[in-house]
Amino acid sequence: MSNGQNNTASGGKTRQRTLTFHILRYNPQDPDSKPRMQSYQVEEAEGMTLFLALSEIREHQDPTLQYDFVCRAGICGSCSMVINGRPGLACRTLTQDLETDVTLAPLPVFELIGDLSVNTGKWMRGMSERLETWVHTKEEEVNLSKAESRMDPELAEQIYELDRCVECGSCVAACGTAQMRQDFVGAVGMNKIARFKLDPRDVRTDDDFYEVVGDDSGVFGCMSLLGCHDVCPKELPLQTQIAFLRRKMATIGC
Amino acid sequence: MSSETLIIQAGLSERSRKSRLPARLDLLQSLSGLFLALFMWGHMFFVASILLGKDAMWTITKFFEGYHFFGKAYPWLVSVVVAVVIAVFVVHAMLAVRKFPINYRQFRVFRAHAKSMRHGDTTLWMWQVYSGFAMFFLASAHLYQMLVWPQDIGPFGSGGRMWVDGLWPFYLVLLLLVEFHGSIGLYRLAVKWCWPNCSREFLKKLKWGITAFFLVLGLATLGAYMKIGYDYQENYKNGERYTPTWAQQAEESAK
Ligand code: HEM
Ligand code: SF4
Ligand code: FES
Numbered sequence: 217m218s219n220g221q222n223n224t225a226s227g228g229k230t231r232q233r234t235l236t237f238h239i240l241r242y243n244p245q246d247p248d249s250k251p252r253m254q255s256y257q258v259e260e261a262e263g264m265t266l267f268l269a270l271s272e273i274r275e276h277q278d279p280t281l282q283y284d285f286v287c288r289a290g291i292c293g294s295c296s297m298v299i300n301g302r303p304g305l306a307c308r309t310l311t312q313d314l315e316t317d318v319t320l321a322p323l324p325v326f327e328l329i330g331d332l333s334v335n336t337g338k339w340m341r342g343m344s345e346r347l348e349t350w351v352h353t354k355e356e357e358v359n360l361s362k363a364e365s366r367m368d369p370e371l372a373e374q375i376y377e378l379d380r381c382v383e384c385g386s387c388v389a390a391c392g393t394a395q396m397r398q399d400f401v402g403a404v405g406m407n408k409i410a411r412f413k414l415d416p417r418d419v420r421t422d423d424d425f426y427e428v429v430g431d432d433s434g435v436f437g438c439m440s441l442l443g444c445h446d447v448c449p450k451e452l453p454l455q456t457q458i459a460f461l462r463r464k465m466a467t468i469g470c
Numbered sequence: 471m472s473s474e475t476l477i478i479q480a481g482l483s484e485r486s487r488k489s490r491l492p493a494r495l496d497l498l499q500s501l502s503g504l505f506l507a508l509f510m511w512g513h514m515f516f517v518a519s520i521l522l523g524k525d526a527m528w529t530i531t532k533f534f535e536g537y538h539f540f541g542k543a544y545p546w547l548v549s550v551v552v553a554v555v556i557a558v559f560v561v562h563a564m565l566a567v568r569k570f571p572i573n574y575r576q577f578r579v580f581r582a583h584a585k586s587m588r589h590g591d592t593t594l595w596m597w598q599v600y601s602g603f604a605m606f607f608l609a610s611a612h613l614y615q616m617l618v619w620p621q622d623i624g625p626f627g628s629g630g631r632m633w634v635d636g637l638w639p640f641y642l643v644l645l646l647l648v649e650f651h652g653s654i655g656l657y658r659l660a661v662k663w664c665w666p667n668c669s670r671e672f673l674k675k676l677k678w679g680i681t682a683f684f685l686v687l688g689l690a691t692l693g694a695y696m697k698i699g700y701d702y703q704e705n706y707k708n709g710e711r712y713t714p715t716w717a718q719q720a721e722e723s724a725k
Contacts (some may be wrong), residue, residue: 430493444591456666459661
């Protein structure tokens, strides 16, 4: 990588690089639009992220460029895109870790809004509704004045670990199965099931979970290519979670 | 007609209790792959006995023909084993083919995805699909031959097949396919079911080690059969079967 030699952080004695961004552009709203690559040059600044570089392009070169950002801190998950061929969060990617030529493309699988902007929200909602990713309680009246039931801190920690998912969609875009089969739930979905399986407040049994992931668009569709695990910006233990879920669901079926 | 049939036909199966079949098929796919991969390990050691000499290979062959149990060789016993392998092979192929890209759109998008991701496990899977597809044909041909003419297995028969019948390129390709497909498959089983916490770096090294070991052994074995096929081409053409050294000596001393 080029950092270290070219970009010494200390003393501001950095040799400035000119970055060239090759961006896949397409506007589905415009019937005349055809997918094409467009290049932009940006002077690299210290500590520059892809988010900053894209803002630079939009402000000074091309106001029509579409891309998504909210938090700029790797929390909201909206800025995921395909960076040099692999999905990742633009706001968490430092340009100093990249070569001077960078290609950017929208995430596959999700509905394209335009250029680098995709509608992950719609997909995620569909997945959540299908897998019912909420705590299922017994049908008793919710009593808000009653104290919440206690939870073992270790278990809470485990649940929290899986709850760190920001629904950025990188895992789905990195999944070979999801590219071929549109109805596949992806690692994000399986991770959610693993999370609710852990939760003692959720009354669902393994049989109930089988109802939502026990088929080829669920856990048995997974071919263990594990692109998901390798790109997840939150470094969630997807490999382990999927394997455990697969084992559990296979036992239900036997 | 059963109500289940009607419910499925009406497209309402999603509304009833989920079938347990996908779980069983997933397990069966893996178990059939495991069986085949382990069988291929054993198979490699048996055929590699030729590296220890013609007598060793002859002994192994006769062992599978029941000679050491019944005092007489029954080649059809080999056919029975082959039939079992064929059954597992067909089951495995039938289940694994579900995962293939089934049209040009799927194939093209997967290939572009693998190319763009530059991701080892994804690329390995593509090779598993290619090698699996090729084995539909090549492995079937080999299995059929073993099923129907088990009596031809032996130092002269197998060597002659390689050299005189010119089948060595066929076996070379089959060797490469099986070794790559089998070891990638075992690696996949490890991450899929067995050691989900284990580092894939490590498992992949192990996998390449296994591939290299069996490839070297396989190539040496293939070479050995080719040499025997060349040295004893007349014997093969005359339909002669190999006689082990001790029997040759016994014959000579009898004379
Ligand atoms: C017609 C022949 C064959 C075809 C079409 C085929 C195809 C495939 C495919 C596509 C996969 C990947 C499945 C997935 O990703 O879920 C696979 C897995 C596997 N194959 Fe084969 N294969 C064949 C023969 C063999 C043979 C001869 C062996 C033994 C050396 C073998 C061993 C394995 C193993 C161990 C796996 C992993 C099983 C799993 O992931 O569930 N296969 N096969
Ligand atoms: S599991 Fe990781 S990659 Fe997938 S949506 Fe959640 S944070 Fe993103
Ligand atoms: S902008 Fe929120 S994660 Fe990048």
